[in-house]
Amino acid sequence: MARYTGPTTKISRRFGQPIFGSNKSLEKRNYPPGQHGPRLRRKQSEYSIGLGEKQKLRFMYGLMEKQFRRTFDKAKNTRGVTGTIFLQLLETRLDSIVYNLGFTKTRKAARQFVNHGHICVNGQKVDIPSFQVKVGDEIEVRNSTSSRQLATRNMEANRLRNVPDWMTRTDEAFRGVVNREPTREELEPSINEQLIVEFYSRF
Secondary structure: OOOOOOHHHHHHHOOOOOOOOOHHHHHHOHHHOOOHHHHHOOOHHHHHHHHHHHHHHHHOOOOOHHHHHHHHHHOOOOOOHHEEEEEEEEHHHHHHHHHHOOOOOHHHHHHHHOOOEEEOOOOEOOOOOOEEEEOEEEEEOOHHHHHHHHHHHHHHHHOOOOOOOOEEEOOOOOOOEEEOOOHHOOOOOOHHHHHHHHOOOOO
């Protein structure tokens, strides 16, 4: 599957936050990229604001536009609040679940971890990062030396990052369970999903 492979610091600086994880360069240069970045004060249109919010969320989850839009359309056709459902669908992708359980340091690494066959769902190997995890599903690192050594290093590095309340992790078994769907308050706070809903409603 295609994915963004360009400069990550430039994207993070554009949005003023660490889109791809911790970034020391962003702390030193917390202004937009380009020679006019430090002084840039451009007035944005409603379209530009909505596009920026959509792009920010898309980069956070590492999706290309086609897959991102397909997920949005699925949320739109599901009963409930479209914006919240959209965020829930993104957050319950298998790669996001693996990241939130602390088995990897970033979502990008989680996608690779899943692609390389290190993860099982309900006892079956799953190597599709976009696999939609449901309430009650068990996510486990495969019982192989290489898989568990890698997960152990990442869990140690992530010891200060808590597992979300809607999941539980059993460290000794390298296993996590999705106990319920996340609420809006437990999802990405820096995103205004209503702007994204309004942006896509234009087309």
